[in-house]
Amino acid sequence: MKNKYTATALGLYINYIVHGMGVLILSQNTDSLQAQWGTDPAGVAKVISMLGIGRLLAILISGRLSDKFGRKPFIFLGMFTYSAFFIGILFSPSVFVACIFGVIAGLANSFLDAGTYPALMESFPKKAGTANVLLKAFIQIGQFGLPFMVVALTNANAWYGWSFVLAIAIFAINAIFLLKRPFPDQDAQQAADGKAPEVVTATKFKSKPKMWVEGICFVLYGYVSQATFYLIANFIAQYGENVADMTKSSSLLLISYYSTGSLVCVAFTALVAQKVRPVLLVVVYTLISFITITTMWMIPTPLICQIGSFVVGFSAAGGVMQLGLTVMGELFPAGKGTITGIFYTLGSVASFTVPLIASEIAKTNVQNIMLFDAVIAGVGFVLAIIIYIRYKQTVVID
Known part of the structure; x- marks a missing residue:
């Protein structure tokens, strides 16, 4: 808890609860989305497949840009684009429009990964393995909790979109929480400019890796x-x-x-x-x-x-x-x-x-x-x- 980035990491983990929800949210609401888009299960499956395409399109370039522009901007970009996906799905009138937002969800996943994994490795250089593996736990929390929420909404005859609204609300609150939190790459840049103490790294080399x-x-x-x-x-x-x-x-x-x-x-x-x-x-x-x-x-x-x-x-x-x-x-x-x-x-x-x-x-x-x-x-x-x-x-x- 003495690590100055602990609060930052908590915010990053919370994002992945929402990501866990996002992975399943379309399949969990198939019946409602079929009715909204006037399609069949294959149409919903097509939208789900767009998430993979969006991720594949962006993950490589977003990683390079994260090194150039910083972890924090890409994490916020991921939160914003993920929210756009949740809002877009709720108002999509057809499979075609929903597919566009499916691609956006894949992009959002790439943006979050490009900022979050490096940020955690830099925040906890001596415990990077633990820090990264914990993301898996928070994804599982989102995937575990969402089906219960969907069932509860269905049993109450409530609007299916409340699960989407919850995801957006979590992102909004978490964005406020993360806004003033420190990020290790920003501190490293300040250290290079002589404005902050030098950031400690964990790895020392006998020879350069190839x-x-x-x-x-x-x-x-x-x-x-x-x-x-x-x-x-x-x-x-x-x-x-x-x-x-x-x-x-x-x-x-x-x-x-x-x-x-x-x-x-x-x-x-x-x-x-x-x-x-x-x-x-x-x-x-x-x-x-x-x-x-x-x-x-x-x-x-x-x-x-x-x-x-x-x-x-x-x-x-x-x-x-x-x-x-x-x-x-x-x-x-x-x-x-x-x-x-x-x-x-x-x-x-x-x-x-x-x-x-x-x-x-x-x-x-x-x-x-x-x-x-x-x-x-x-x-x-x-x-x-x-x-x-x-x-x-x-x-x-x-």
Whole structure:
């Protein structure tokens, strides 16, 4: 609590509660939006897909601009554009107009990420892993709470838009709260100008990291880490029913085990990352994912799928991607906004390409989806080992 940026971080975390709501708010209000736009579920799904396109369009350039213009402007830009999305959806008369605001939501997500991840890494340089992983927890809070609110509004026959209004109100109050809060990159600039004490950094190097070695590994890891848990999240129910011979209801519960594992890992990592270097956790979590997914492919029984769903949720979806970004920020501290953009751009590409590949695989043999995921996780482990070796060679470990 002695850190001068603690209040700033609290405001940043609150933003991600709203982001968690934003991820699900369209799918949770499908019936109301269908009636408003005069469309069917496919029309709403089309709008939801626009969020990914908007994110992919902006994440790389917004990261670079965050390095140039600062974290605070991009965080406020993200809050403003996200609010524009919530307002725009409420007043969109058609799917076409809603798609435009869907793209805006993707842009907003990119702006928030480009400002928030670097700001947290700079605010807590010695606890960057914990700081970044906690974002996952606040996203989960938003995703957990929104369905209850939607159900309550539905049962009360109230206007569906109140959930959107709540999101806007949180942003408005939080913007006022963050307006006067200090940001580390601003303090660093003042220090460079001789107007403030020098900002302490955490990383000391034996030799300069090489972008063409560990940099490329991190870029590929951004793709692999997203792909690993994305496959499980989207296909585990189908795998449980068609391959493990589970009942429909039992297979649907696998995603609950997966989500529980993710939440447990967030809490565990938030504690452990203060004592263990994030780079070691990246290796361990990626190895656990590889072993677990391989086991689920080789021994597709109901019990293995239930245990495996929890373990993969823990090891692959509980914050390892954020930890990977944290380590990349340690090795390339000069442009954290840029590396955030690069890292998550490949993650966004995975969100598009992996489901397409997996869908084609599922047409012939659903079990091979798990084999595909095991191969991806195996590649991720190899990349994690290379990153770990290069980290030990380049970073001074106190």
